[in-house]
Structures are given as structure tokens and as C-alpha cells.
């Protein structure tokens with residue numbers, strides 16, 4: 001097993017296990033946390049990679065732990081708790097042998113693989129993202145069985161099965177439609193006739209199909225884009241023969257093949273009718289995250305974080321990350337311009353900075369013309385490190401960075417009462433940052449307008465690097 005020492009003073013500490021579940025009523029706070037922040041920032045991270053008999057082989061397969069920074073009148077509390085999933089129970093019971101994840105195979109010498117046709121073993125290790133559906137809070141990965149949790153106690157409350165009918169694969173990046181009170185997502189149904197399905201859910205029991213499209217070899221898609229009129233799928237040229245998933249005997253992502261000759265196929269579906277409005281093909285790249293999309297005159301504009309190819313996935317193998325030998329490939333913020341009446345795809349880089357884990361003022365700007373994106377940049381470092389505020393209208397950007405600090409996804413929270421016409425960056429940016437020299441993490445609060453620190457709260461230990469989190473207000 002490759003267990004990382006807790007004394008590392010660089011980014012490698014972010015890949016070390018943190019199996020302690022703690023509750024701290026009041027963290028040491030410097031600066032002033034705005035009193036209008038209520039509820040909490042809840043994040044989910046892979047937190048246990050090492051088991052008695054072996055470790056997971058890929059960062060994406062660490063067992064999900066929830067971390068919560070709670071806000072109350074300027075004070076900050078902290079709590080962490082594992083999701084009590086079938087995946088974690090099986091991993092603990094088998095010493096890790098039974099793990100069947102994104103890129104970690106069950107160990108055949110230790111555990112007999114069981115596979116049913118066209119139903120990849122669906123992991124419930126929901127370590128990617130969180131959302132709210134009606135009154136329920138869900139932790140998600142890319143299988144359609146999210147895990148319900150209590151946003152205050154972090155207790156696991158069982159599975160949500162309401163999306164399972166749409167397909168075996170989905171995304172952990174559903175979009176919110178505030179007008180209809182729905183979550184919109186995409187799924188891939190795998191079978192003798194596979195198809196993409198765009199679906200919407202109002203609650204755990206109410207759902208509907210918005211659009212479908214047959215597909216022979218589904219592409220890996222981690223997110224998609226939504227505008228008031230269109231649901232936009234971006235097919236990475238990284239595709240799978242569904243038979244291979246069913247019978248290939250390899251872990252999920254290793255069944256996919258990089259086919260740059262396909263380019264990136266982009267499909268805009270009418271949300272009103274479900275009809276395919278138009279498809280375009282862009283030069284090949286690999287995308288995990290869209291940033292935003294909107295209509296501009298006769299064009300559909302889609303901003304995203306583009307990797308050169310799918311090798312980013314292997315670069316996130318755990319051994320290399322722990323050894324510090326895998327410098328992840330940098331993603332570039334890219335703007336695609338798609339003529340709605342047909343025509344060639346326009347493509348241009350938005351700024352001279354690398355950017356991943358993008359966030360925007362989602363509630364007010366998603367699907368609309370916007371100005372600011374926030375993200376994390378490696379800037380040549382061995383891993384994502386610095387926070388970036390990017391003005392997408394002119395490419396200018398502001399950076400927050402400190403020695404030995406490795407920042408996570410920046411979550412923009414609009415200031416309560418800050419809904420004025422110039423309010424897009426009126427609020428704070430929250431990020432959980434690893435202070436590698438101190439051997440622990442802290443919650444950083446930046447003024448979103450100046451991108452200057454206004455407060456930080458020290459966590460009692462290091463929090464492993466993760467992907468996504470959400471601010472859930474108490475109201």
C-alpha cells in the first residue's frame with residue numbers, strides 16, 4: 001500500500017487519507033466572516049484511498065466523505081463524516097478488494113467479479129458533487145443512484161432511486177431550472193439500442209424525459225450546458241462500445257477509447273419540444289466542465305474548460321499523484337460559438353490562464369450572458385493551486401495565491417441583498433485550501449469583487465482534495 005506520510009509539505013498531502021470524523025463547534029477565525037452567510041458550505045471529497053489489503057488505483061475512487069463549514073453570525077463550525085454507502089461497506093469488509101469504481105477494478109484474485117449484461121456494477125460512492133432536489137440533499141457520482149444526506153448532521157439517509165430508469169450513466173452536474181422547479185440532467189441508457197436521454201426531475205418521485213437521441217457508441221460526458229431554450233450535450237471524442245462495458249471485464253473508464261478523428265460533437269436540443277435543433281463538430285478536445293452557455297444574436301455560445309485530450313484521466317492515477325510525478329495537464333478556458341442557423345464552429349481561448357473546477361454566479365447568470373467565472377489554476381505547479389477570477393468579456397483575470405497553499409473549487413455566494421444591476425460579483429468566494437506547510441486545511445473567504453481575503457477559518461486537520469461542493473443557506 002502506498003500511504004502518504006502526513007508530514008509532506010507540498011500538494012501530495014492532499015491525496016493522503018483522512019478517516020477521522022470530527023465535529024468542532026467553533027473554529028479559530030481570522031478576519032470577519034460575513035454574518036449574512038448562514039447554513040453551510042458542504043463539500044464531498046474522496047477521503048479514504050487505503051484499505052487493509054490494497055489502495056484504490058485512481059483518485060476518483062476514494063471513498064466519499066462530507067465536510068461542512070457551518071456559518072452562524074460570523075462564527076464557523078466544522079464537521080466531517082463519511083457517506084455510509086454500499087461501496088464503502090464493501091470496501092471495508094473486503095480490505096479494498098471489492099472496490100469497483102471509475103478506474104479501479106475489483107481485485108480478481110481476492111474477489112469474484114459479478115457482472116450482469118448491460119448493467120455495469122453501479123457504484124454508490126457519491127464523491128463528485130452535491131445538490132438539492134426539493135427538500136432532499138443529494139451526493140452524486142456518475143451513476144443514477146445518488147445518496148441522500150442530512151445537510152446539518154451529514155448523516156446518510158439512503159439512496160434516491162428516482163433517476164435510475166433513465167440510464168445506467170448520468171452526470172453529477174445537473175442544472176437547476178428555477179422557473180419550473182426542476183433539476184435537469186443527462187443520462188446514457190446502454191443496451192442493444194443505446195440512447196442519450198435528457199431528463200428533468202421535480203422531486204424524488206416526479207420526473208419526465210425532455211429529449212432522446214439514439215447513439216451507437218456513447219461518449220463520456222461529465223457535464224453539459226443549459227440555456228433557457230436549449231440543452232446542449234458536448235460529446236467528447238472518447239467513446240465506448242456498450243458491449244465492452246458489459247463484457248469487457250475492465251473498470252469503467254478503461255473501456256472508453258480516444259478517437260480524435262470524431263472531433264467534439266455538440267448537440268442542441270429544444271427544451272420545449274425535445275427536438276434536436278442542430279449538431280456541430282468542433283476540433284477535438286476533452287472536457288469535464290462547461291462554464292456557462294447563452295444565446296448571443298444568432299449564435300449559441302458555450303464556454304468550457306478544454307483539455308488537449310483524455311490523458312488527463314490517467315494523469316489522475318493515485319500513485320502518480322502521491323509520488324508527485326503526474327503533473328496534470330492544464331485546461332484552457334475556451335469559448336465555442338455555434339451558429340444556430342448552421343455553419344462552422346468558432347473557437348477562441350478566453351484568457352491566457354489555465355482554469356478548472358469553474359463556477360459562476362449560477363443562480364442569476366446560468367444560461368445568460370455573463371462576465372465572471374471563478375476557477376482554480378495550476379499555473380505550472382504540479383497540481384491545481386491558485387484561485388482565479390476571470391472576466392470572460394476581455395480575458396483579464398485576478399489571482400489569489402499563497403506559498404504552500406493549494407486551493408480547491410471556488411464557490412461563489414451572492415451577498416444577501418446584493419441583487420442590484422451590477423451585482424454579478426457582489427458576494428464572496430469560498431474555497432477550502434490546503435496549507436501544506438501547516439499540515440491542515442482552512443476555509444478561505446474572499447471578497448468576490450476585490451478577490452482579497454476577508455476571513456479564514458482553520459480546520460483541525462488536512463482535508464483531502466476533492467471536486468465539488470455547494471453552499472446551502474439556512475433559509
Ligand SMILES: [Fe+2]
Pocket residue numbers: 128173222288289467468
Ligand atoms: Fe465535476
